Amino acid sequence: MTFQRHFLDLDDAQTPAIESLIARARQFKSGVAHATTRLRGKLVLGMFFEASTRTATSFAAAAYRLGATWHDFGAATSSMSKGETPADTMHTVRAVGADAIVVRHWESGYPHALAPHFHGSILNAGDGSHAHPTQGVLDAMTLVEEFGTLAGRRLIICGDIRHSRVARSSARAAWLLGAKVTLCAPPLLLPQTSPGWGFSELSTVLDDCLPQADALMLLRVQTERGDGTELPPFADLVEGYGLTEERLKLLPDHCIIMHPGPVNRDVEVAASLIRVQRSRIDRQVENGVFVRMAVLERALHHAA
Amino acid sequence: MTFQRHFLDLDDAQTPAIESLIARARQFKSGVAHATTRLRGKLVLGMFFEASTRTATSFAAAAYRLGATWHDFGAATSSMSKGETPADTMHTVRAVGADAIVVRHWESGYPHALAPHFHGSILNAGDGSHAHPTQGVLDAMTLVEEFGTLAGRRLIICGDIRHSRVARSSARAAWLLGAKVTLCAPPLLLPQTSPGWGFSELSTVLDDCLPQADALMLLRVQTERGDGTELPPFADLVEGYGLTEERLKLLPDHCIIMHPGPVNRDVEVAASLIRVQRSRIDRQVENGVFVRMAVLERALHHAA
């Protein structure tokens, strides 16, 4: 596997890189790859400016399984939060011996701003409404496990696309592997500009999309990402774009249901549907640890 | 040792289970049992909805000594706290690879509610005013170390019995090993219903109990567990049920003093008595780590 120091987004990612990460993640999952001492002696710092126990725990579990040490940097109370420039903090944590930093921040582009100043690896665990690249790869892995090849398969991503870092990363990863991607949302929540999403089809009517779906991914409704634009009423979002028992009937039998979690029950997905047989929600979480192992290994193993 | 997945309370516990945990804890304490790689590769999550550095550190130390990894889930800031159902969080943390969850919660029965949804082990580190089963076993272990057999020995548990999860678990564990248990409290703080405590004698006058005591356990005065009932004045509780130098004279010479900690000095116990020779307060803490090792091993070793 080629060494790539940072893992910031999938904006310029190419197909082989995604395939290679998924292949490695599947080796870890199958137990073929010997993992437990792979990153022994490496120090991975978690820097979560936005609380995220799920993603933090997943990255930590990935680090532990590779024999690395995980340490919570306590970003919220750090000197970085108290006025030190990120560049200075990056020099400091490198001098302390940190090999990789897993960053989550509410600001789009924050990990990218850190990257030039850190002589180790920056791994993006979600930045604002921009990117969540490990989520993108784990979603693609889940689709590959299901369908083998994604050529010609259709993935519907539904909900607040515009403010979702997950949508961008997951759509691109699936598309790089050959999937057709439809983004479905109320008009105000579709992406504002087309370039970054040019590979996708857009729709505003979920019921029209469902019969063609091989996989339906619901996004979490987030009220905290308002950027001053007028949002559609919450009820419209739930009624028009939530997965109900009624809508389930419009899906082909083989279509799987995905959600990056945590699920707002009876908002994006009816509570009764979260663990139906075709749900892959827990599988996504499970695959996340293996993808993060692959990402950590790719970033850090070069010098092991 | 038989595998038992969860460890939620001692309500249905039987004598052999308590004996077996204590026997194993004593092996760990004596250094006979080889522990350091016993749970290698296992991931134990701490989920403390109520802050508890003492119990959390004790469980963490137990996990470390067995070679397992301890990770603080940060329950207070988790998506569980933000509206995700406990069932969904349980599926998530299992998918992440957590093998055991150590839970403390202010609500009685909370760990029991999680248990059906987690395909690993739930270990109760204290739930509301219900149970604190590892405390019960460690108190019993401390008594066994002291007296060998508990048959015919009398344990006085004194203080706010009614709101104490410690009292319930410790009384039952000692009783299962043959001890006679007297619960001593102001009338309003004795247990409201008798069934769960039917094995015990009740008293409202501490001075009457002291001459018969082989062990005297003082409980922490907690003002935060009021459930709407009228509480006796704080001063009455201290004057009538705290251990003073005067009262110490009423105890038989061999009687030991116990307290689950942290002690409110000069409230439950006179400051001068906390580290007298007959105090086992530090011993209880020490034994706690070994009991938690035994509990973790029983829950997790089956698949090692």
Added chain:
Amino acid sequence: MTFQRHFLDLDDAQTPAIESLIARARQFKSGVAHATTRLRGKLVLGMFFEASTRTATSFAAAAYRLGATWHDFGAATSSMSKGETPADTMHTVRAVGADAIVVRHWESGYPHALAPHFHGSILNAGDGSHAHPTQGVLDAMTLVEEFGTLAGRRLIICGDIRHSRVARSSARAAWLLGAKVTLCAPPLLLPQTSPGWGFSELSTVLDDCLPQADALMLLRVQTERGDGTELPPFADLVEGYGLTEERLKLLPDHCIIMHPGPVNRDVEVAASLIRVQRSRIDRQVENGVFVRMAVLERALHHAA
């Protein structure tokens, strides 16, 4: 290396102890010393009553590199914070099996107050305006790396000396190794009493000091340590005692720049000077981990 249980300050430190710690730290830095299993099985608790991600991470990294386990005690939410006496907490954490406690506290002398009650090692990570002994040793190590011997070398320490725990420890460590130390500050921020600082020269005019400097250490401006005395206006402090491009010209070419971090850019040091070639700010951080390894080893290896 002689075993010394606690590491509280450098007030009574002698030259051989500082030399020995630096020598060991340099062995760790060079890779000569085999470190990774040195403190296996040891449990080091971080007790940070004042948030300090930098120092905490440095100590944690040191513990990890020696094979010890680092556990954050969460001092801010502990029962110690809720009224338990420090003595009781010390007995408890020892009973839990903690071998060392790394303490930071806003109160001068706090770690010293804990020491008699803890039967393991207390390591001071900064107490009030008193001492920061590992910082003192790492600064001395940085000077030794630069100059070989410090005999006759002049170290200027500049800024709020009076309230600085760093100044006291760093001045003493450098002086013990033979350096001449000048403390430079506005009159109100020079040490109030001379005895503890009797080995140093005092100055109130930075520009007079610069031409003689072999090393210039700027201190962090801290507004939070006011003790009721009248402070000089902030602007005076910056203008009279900050390192600017202009002042840099007054320094000899070989003079290095130091700062304990985190730097207030354009306050103590012009932003443009933080990473000039003669800056040793990142080197100080790097050396900090090795010094803390030496300190942890000295405290804990006796019983390994």
